[in-house]
Amino acid sequence: MNKKAVVSVAVVVAIIAALPVLGDNYLMRLGTMFGMYATLALSWNIIGGYAGYPSFATAAFFGLGAYTGALLQGAGVPMPLAWVAACASAALFAALLGLAILHLKGHYFAIASLIVGEVLVEVATSWRSLTGGGMGLNLPVLRMGVEAQSRLFFWSMYTLGVLALLMNWLVARSRLGFGLNCIRQNEDASAMVGINTKRYKVMAFTCSAVLVGGAGAMYASWVYYIEPPDVFDVLTSVKPIVMALLGGAGTVLGPAIGAGVFLVMEEVVWRNFLDVHSAILGILIVALIFLLPNGLLGLAIRRRKAAIVARLPTLAKRRKA
Amino acid sequence: MSDLLTLEGVSRRFGGLLAVDNVDLSVGRGEIVGLIGPNGAGKTTLVNVITGVYRPSAGTITYDGRRIDGMKTFRISRMGVARTFQTVQPFPAMTARENVMAPATFAGKSQGIAEARERAEEALEFVGLGDARDALASELTLAGRKRLELAKSLAMEPKVLLLDEVNAGLNSTEIDEALDLIRKVADSGVTIIIIEHLMKVVMSLCSRIVVLHHGGKIAEGTPDEVRNDRSVIEAYLGNRYASRSAGEASDG
Numbered sequence: 001m002n003k004k005a006v007v008s009v010a011v012v013v014a015i016i017a018a019l020p021v022l023g024d025n026y027l028m029r030l031g032t033m034f035g036m037y038a039t040l041a042l043s044w045n046i047i048g049g050y051a052g053y054p055s056f057a058t059a060a061f062f063g064l065g066a067y068t069g070a071l072l073q074g075a076g077v078p079m080p081l082a083w084v085a086a087c088a089s090a091a092l093f094a095a096l097l098g099l100a101i102l103h104l105k106g107h108y109f110a111i112a113s114l115i116v117g118e119v120l121v122e123v124a125t126s127w128r129s130l131t132g133g134g135m136g137l138n139l140p141v142l143r144m145g146v147e148a149q150s151r152l153f154f155w156s157m158y159t160l161g162v163l164a165l166l167m168n169w170l171v172a173r174s175r176l177g178f179g180l181n182c183i184r185q186n187e188d189a190s191a192m193v194g195i196n197t198k199r200y201k202v203m204a205f206t207c208s209a210v211l212v213g214g215a216g217a218m219y220a221s222w223v224y225y226i227e228p229p230d231v232f233d234v235l236t237s238v239k240p241i242v243m244a245l246l247g248g249a250g251t252v253l254g255p256a257i258g259a260g261v262f263l264v265m266e267e268v269v270w271r272n273f274l275d276v277h278s279a280i281l282g283i284l285i286v287a288l289i290f291l292l293p294n295g296l297l298g299l300a301i302r303r304r305k306a307a308i309v310a311r312l313p314t315l316a317k318r319r320k321a
Numbered sequence: 322m323s324d325l326l327t328l329e330g331v332s333r334r335f336g337g338l339l340a341v342d343n344v345d346l347s348v349g350r351g352e353i354v355g356l357i358g359p360n361g362a363g364k365t366t367l368v369n370v371i372t373g374v375y376r377p378s379a380g381t382i383t384y385d386g387r388r389i390d391g392m393k394t395f396r397i398s399r400m401g402v403a404r405t406f407q408t409v410q411p412f413p414a415m416t417a418r419e420n421v422m423a424p425a426t427f428a429g430k431s432q433g434i435a436e437a438r439e440r441a442e443e444a445l446e447f448v449g450l451g452d453a454r455d456a457l458a459s460e461l462t463l464a465g466r467k468r469l470e471l472a473k474s475l476a477m478e479p480k481v482l483l484l485d486e487v488n489a490g491l492n493s494t495e496i497d498e499a500l501d502l503i504r505k506v507a508d509s510g511v512t513i514i515i516i517e518h519l520m521k522v523v524m525s526l527c528s529r530i531v532v533l534h535h536g537g538k539i540a541e542g543t544p545d546e547v548r549n550d551r552s553v554i555e556a557y558l559g560n561r562y563a564s565r566s567a568g569e570a571s572d573g
Contacts, residue, residue, distance in 0.1 A: 175426060182412055182423050189410035191394040192372065192403075193473060194428025 009253065013162055020151045028150040032222065034263050035157030039215045040236070041243035041255035041262075042164035046171055047208040048241060049249035051201055052184030054106070056114035056237040057097065061090040061209040062216040063120055063232035069217025070137045070226055071130070079142075083156075083217045090213020091206050098205035102198065105187075117232050124228040136227030139220055153222045160218065161256070164211050168252045171207065180204055184250070242285050248295030257296055323386070325350045325512050326371070326481055331380030331390075332536075333363075333370050340366040342536035343380070348481070353503075353513045355527035355544075357520075359556055363536040364516045365407055368483050372404050373397040385480065398428045403479035405470040407486045407516075411458035417469055418454040421445055421476045428477040444472040448502060464495045471502065481512040488519055500526065524548075532556070 019031045040058055047055045065086035072082035101112040124131045131137060142149055171177040179200045182190040191197050220226045239262065240255070247258025265284055270277045292298060324347040333341040341363045348354050356364050369375045371382060373394040382390040389397050403424075412420050421441035422434075431437040445454050448468040453461060458469060467487055474482055484503065488496050496519065503526060507513050517523045523530060523544065530547045532540040534556040540547055547553055555563040 178423065178426060181415070185412040185414055186410050188374075189406070189412065190423075191374075192398055192406075192410070193424035194395050194398040194477065195423070196393075196395045 009165075013165075017155070017158060020154060023147075025147075025150060028154050030263065030267065032150070032154045032157045034260060035154065035159075035161040036215050036219060037239070037243060037259035037263055038161035038256045039157070039164045039211050040240035041247070041259045042161070042168050043208045043210075043212045044240040045168060045208075045244050045249060045251075045255045046180075047201075047204045049244055049251070049255070050171065050177055050180035050184065051204045052180075052250075053102065053201065053204070054110045054113075054241070055205070055208060056110055056234075056241075057094070057116050057205075057209070058212055058240050059232050059234055059236035060097075060113075060117040060120050061094060061212040062219070062236050063117065063124070063228070064093055065090045065213030065216030066220040066226050066231040067124060067131060067137070067216075068213065070139050070220045073139055073221065074137065079221055083214050083221075086217030087210050087214040090216070091210040093213075094209030095202055095206045098202040099198075102201040102205060114234070114237065117234065117237060121228045121232040124232065131228075134227065136225055136230075137220075139224045139226075141224060142221075153218065156218055157215070157222075160211055160214055161259075165252070165256055167207060167211070168255070171204075172252050176200060176203060181250075242289075244295075245289050246285070246292075246295055248297030251295070251297045254295050254297040261296070323350075324348060325385060326514075327383040328371070329381045329383075331367070331370060331377045331382060333366055333375055334378040339536050341370060341377075341533075344533070344536075344538050346531060346538070348512060348514060350480075350512055351507070351510060352529065353507050353515065353527050355523040355530040356514060356516045356533065357518070357523055357530060357547075358533035362533040362556075364533055365485055366536075367533065368404055368485055368514075368516065371397075371483065372402060395427070398424075398477060401478065401480035402483070403428075403474035403477045403481070404483035405467075405474055405485055405487055407489070409463070409466040409470050411461075411466055411469055411473075413459035414457065416455050416457055417445060417450055417461065417472075418442065420458050420469055421472045424473050425476040430478060440476050440478075441472075444476040447475060447505070448472045449498070463490055464499075467491065467499070468502075471506075475506065475511075479511060481514065482506065484513060484515040484517075486516055486518065488517065488522055496522065 016031070019027060040062070044055060044058055047053050068089040069082045069086040072085055073079055077085070097116060101109060104112050125134050127133070179190065179195045182193065182195055183197055183200060187197055216231060220231070243258035243262045244255040245258070246261055247256065248254025266281060269281045269284070273280050326348040328344055328346040331341060331344045332339060344367060356367070358364055366375065370377050373389070373392050373396070377390050380390070381388060384400065384402060389400070412423065418438065418441050421444050422437045425431045425437040425440040429437070429440055431440050442451070442454060445451050448471050450465060450468050450472060453465060458466065461469060471487065488499050491499060500522060503513065503515070515523070515526065527544060530542065530544055531538060532547060532553050539552045539556060540550040542550070551563055554566055
């Protein structure tokens, strides 16, 4: 990304941050959802987009973060500290889980990562003494006005989304990002050119979990009540993948754009077709991904690639001469 | 002169199949050693064992005075053991330059992206791909991708280079160019172990040839010695031909 792009992204980020000025509660709720969706999609992008490992573990990290935050807040830990602890627990969990399942590839990895969330649902449901089981957990109510609360959660969630964007940008520019790019394209050759593939994959998996754990905890604080099927919902794993693919997986901005587009579609469809909204949303998503295999950002990138291909014939001729 | 790479009693078993059987091999600094043998003789497996893709089931491998058997592939690469794959293994969605920057960044001694880029361009220039540096790897010709493999290996600044059939699938002009290139690499001081089916290549390049058959070493020597070795002729052309050619040799 060049300087101009960075500046324009910074401007857009600042404009969205000023959303509370409008004072519309519905927009604030959407803004908070956007921050959360962007966090999830951008986080997934590190393991799924850069490293090419189709992780369905997002719900597991999200739920784990939600329960960590809820339990700590219940025990009297200040809310911000509980959020940080949720990030840490999700990151630690991802690192250990990664060591166990990142040798699996493709579908096998996808299934293994999907099962993790299901296992955690069972744990959260059965461990009644700690989690309240199927009854769920109530969180302490904040002593502040409704508007102040909606501002607080919007800015918190949005900050998390911006951090996720920053993380993507840093990873993309680092050795880690370069290495993950290699791993996605050819893992055997990556080891041969000196990349510690296992370590890089575990790092990517951890990056893909840390902020998701925080988002889970913020969500719990935001809605005051969590239960296993809600925070470990498999859709929490699926939606970020759709968003990332929609915007452009493996790009810095793509997943954030995808999160915005997805949110708008979800709201519009849900409001107008209440009965069949998931069916229509599903068809829309399939159509978009089918028509834009490289995502919305892919449109721009494909044009650049076409220019390179056009230069090739001359290269071939020169070599023969 | 101490040997750069020494294999002692190296075996690799896959279930009931002994793919590499008790192979001893030592390669001196600056040597070009040919590794030949019929299909399925265990040549590529041996390369995979040396580079840490497979652990040896038995035996020891010493490189530059250090045991490397059981080490991870990326560590062995970083110590200066480079290899090209029999089937080319580029990063298809990256340009040629980015492909070569990967080993320069992760296995070479480059500090930072700028230096890795410079090293990559040198390597591409060396193999004659300087003009194609911005082309995607997936869009190069087969000969181009083979050169790219070589450039990737060279960007690691290796001490020993294992070339696994770099010439397979090339036409005779391309092979001659590749031969010049390999000589140029050898002249720069890199030790080379080359797996090859084309006798023309092996005979003209190598000072020493090792022959594998059914995983075991059946002969070793100069090109001439190996060419007239009875067990080698038997392995390639069968028992009857071997005795006939032995008869001719004693007649003549």
